[in-house]
Amino acid sequence: MSPLSGAETLNPQQSALRASELLTAALSAPTLIAPSEAAHDAQGRSRTYEVRTFGCQMNVHDSERLSGSLEAAGYVPADGEEADIVVLNTCAVRENADNKLYGNLGQLASVKRRHDGMQIAVGGCLAQKDKDVILEKAPWVDVVFGTHNMGSLPSMLERARHNGEAQLEILDSLETFPSTLPTKRDSSYSGWVSISVGCNNTCTFCIVPALRGKEKDRRPGEILAEIQALVDDGAIEVTLLGQNVNSYGVEFGDRLAFGKLLRAAGTIEGLERIRFTSPHPAAFTDDVIDAMAETPSVMPQLHMPLQSGSDRILKSMRRSYRSARFLGILDRVRAQMPHAAISTDIIVGFPGETEEDFQETLRVVELARFATAFTFQYSVRPGTPAATMPDQVPKDVVQDRYERLAAVQERISWEENQAVVGREVELLVANGEGRKDADTHRLSGRALDSRLVHFDVPEGSELPRPGDLVTVTVTQAAPFHLIADSGDGAPLRIRRTIAGDAWDRLEAESCGVPSHGGAAGAPGSVSLGLPTLRQRDPRQRDPRQRDPRQQDPRLPVPRVGPPAASGSSTTPIYDVTDGER
Numbered sequence: 001m002s003p004l005s006g007a008e009t010l011n012p013q014q015s016a017l018r019a020s021e022l023l024t025a026a027l028s029a030p031t032l033i034a035p036s037e038a039a040h041d042a043q044g045r046s047r048t049y050e051v052r053t054f055g056c057q058m059n060v061h062d063s064e065r066l067s068g069s070l071e072a073a074g075y076v077p078a079d080g081e082e083a084d085i086v087v088l089n090t091c092a093v094r095e096n097a098d099n100k101l102y103g104n105l106g107q108l109a110s111v112k113r114r115h116d117g118m119q120i121a122v123g124g125c126l127a128q129k130d131k132d133v134i135l136e137k138a139p140w141v142d143v144v145f146g147t148h149n150m151g152s153l154p155s156m157l158e159r160a161r162h163n164g165e166a167q168l169e170i171l172d173s174l175e176t177f178p179s180t181l182p183t184k185r186d187s188s189y190s191g192w193v194s195i196s197v198g199c200n201n202t203c204t205f206c207i208v209p210a211l212r213g214k215e216k217d218r219r220p221g222e223i224l225a226e227i228q229a230l231v232d233d234g235a236i237e238v239t240l241l242g243q244n245v246n247s248y249g250v251e252f253g254d255r256l257a258f259g260k261l262l263r264a265a266g267t268i269e270g271l272e273r274i275r276f277t278s279p280h281p282a283a284f285t286d287d288v289i290d291a292m293a294e295t296p297s298v299m300p301q302l303h304m305p306l307q308s309g310s311d312r313i314l315k316s317m318r319r320s321y322r323s324a325r326f327l328g329i330l331d332r333v334r335a336q337m338p339h340a341a342i343s344t345d346i347i348v349g350f351p352g353e354t355e356e357d358f359q360e361t362l363r364v365v366e367l368a369r370f371a372t373a374f375t376f377q378y379s380v381r382p383g384t385p386a387a388t389m390p391d392q393v394p395k396d397v398v399q400d401r402y403e404r405l406a407a408v409q410e411r412i413s414w415e416e417n418q419a420v421v422g423r424e425v426e427l428l429v430a431n432g433e434g435r436k437d438a439d440t441h442r443l444s445g446r447a448l449d450s451r452l453v454h455f456d457v458p459e460g461s462e463l464p465r466p467g468d469l470v471t472v473t474v475t476q477a478a479p480f481h482l483i484a485d486s487g488d489g490a491p492l493r494i495r496r497t498i499a500g501d502a503w504d505r506l507e508a509e510s511c512g513v514p515s516h517g518g519a520a521g522a523p524g525s526v527s528l529g530l531p532t533l534r535q536r537d538p539r540q541r542d543p544r545q546r547d548p549r550q551q552d553p554r555l556p557v558p559r560v561g562p563p564a565a566s567g568s569s570t571t572p573i574y575d576v577t578d579g580e581r
Helices: 012-023 057-073 097-114 125-130 133-137 150-163 208-212 220-232 257-265 286-294 311-317 323-336 355-368 395-418 498-511
Strands: 048-053 085-090 119-124 143-145 167-169 190-194 237-241 273-277 301-303 341-348 372-377 424-429 443-446 452-455 469-473 482-484 493-495
Touching (some): 057 085, 057 119, 057 150, 057 190, 057 237, 085 097, 085 125, 097 125, 119 125, 125 133, 125 208, 143 150, 150 167, 190 220, 220 237, 220 257, 257 273, 257 286, 311 355, 323 341, 323 355, 341 355, 341 395, 372 395
Parallel strands (some): 048 085, 085 119, 119 143, 190 237, 237 273, 341 372, 452 482
Antiparallel strands (some): 443 452, 469 493
């Protein structure tokens, strides 16, 4: 029976009361990482580590697990210094993934020759795919591990050092759910939470199911407990992660489980912003739209991959929906959430794509009015059905279509962002998301819909901390971001948060000085436990929290432009800093 069963006909208040029942089932015990003798050198000094991440947000979150496992074993962060242990968490989706890996390994080979005792580990999707090929091409690598056994990294490093030979361990199925591993969070105010791993779809262009396996769902109580742990550490925003989040529940037979999970997460006291990525249009049902609209802490933002506007190409891709269904989903979302910002992924140049097919994609893009479209040139991925399809599109044609699509989307984003000028937005202050912040002395933050906004701090105004919330008026628009500069010099309107308190504690710890009061829990610490869920009374509203559905004329239509150079303007599933968009 589904652990979320019995909630199909419940209203939001009843669903909230039901959330506590989700924790009555036994939770998976956290995976304990034993201290490693290899984490210290002969003089007793702690060895340092660095994790380099390539690819999607799943990889970013996996790297937090790798860092947590290493620290639990006794390693310490290199903090910009040359590391004793370098871990490359790889991607196999992008065309140049191999070049990125072996370029890094080539650079590290010379470093390792002069750095006594240095170790190099390679993990992630490319390691899962290529296995022993990596050691053949780069024999100076010490450890190769896959997507299913991340928790083995510390012990593999120890064996490699003790035995004096490389360790290769690639499992065909999941050893332990990654979320039971220790975690070193990159942010004190926002965190990733995996709800599932793997994928049951068979898209002809995608190699991910072959590398991450069939979908495995976490129990809802474990997900909610991890969210609570993040909030206890000071986070006020979480992003739920999965290759196909809206198919969550397939393992325990509840097709409505994801909507119920959103409602249950919305009852957690102190959690102000909930996001998720990435759903699949074929499985996106109205109950999820209802949950988004009726749960105030779920943000008015949706990343919905289109891939192509041509029904013929969608069929060839095995995408299990057509353009009319896709546009119908957007219509239903906007009917309940008129201010929702919707972003997408699009591939141009898929095998067999004609000019007529491409024109269909342009038509759908014009109708959809996406906040952002992350566009990709199709590239052959060996091992996928599309790799051997006839009628591969010439590179120059793909490039031309890519540029034309990007120009159309940039115009749409520009038009949408111009409409925001003069309106107020509430921002979650971020830590240096804008590359030019140091030059302009602006700070940056994310709006409810995740738009990136750079804002100035008037002279004499209190300085907000990362994790605090500020309300600003947008004064300028660009396709990729917005700017909010104070025209009258009035102080910023700042709401200090538990996330800002967590940032203060983190800064105090890094400087070795006592921290002042705030929410319990140290951000950046390695989390091991799964605490009890603390619920907000569903009959009461958190007075600090604004309902994003209750807009007034001063508030913007929360649509966003394409990704800024330093980050994404929504929550994409791909690396937006790789310089290839």
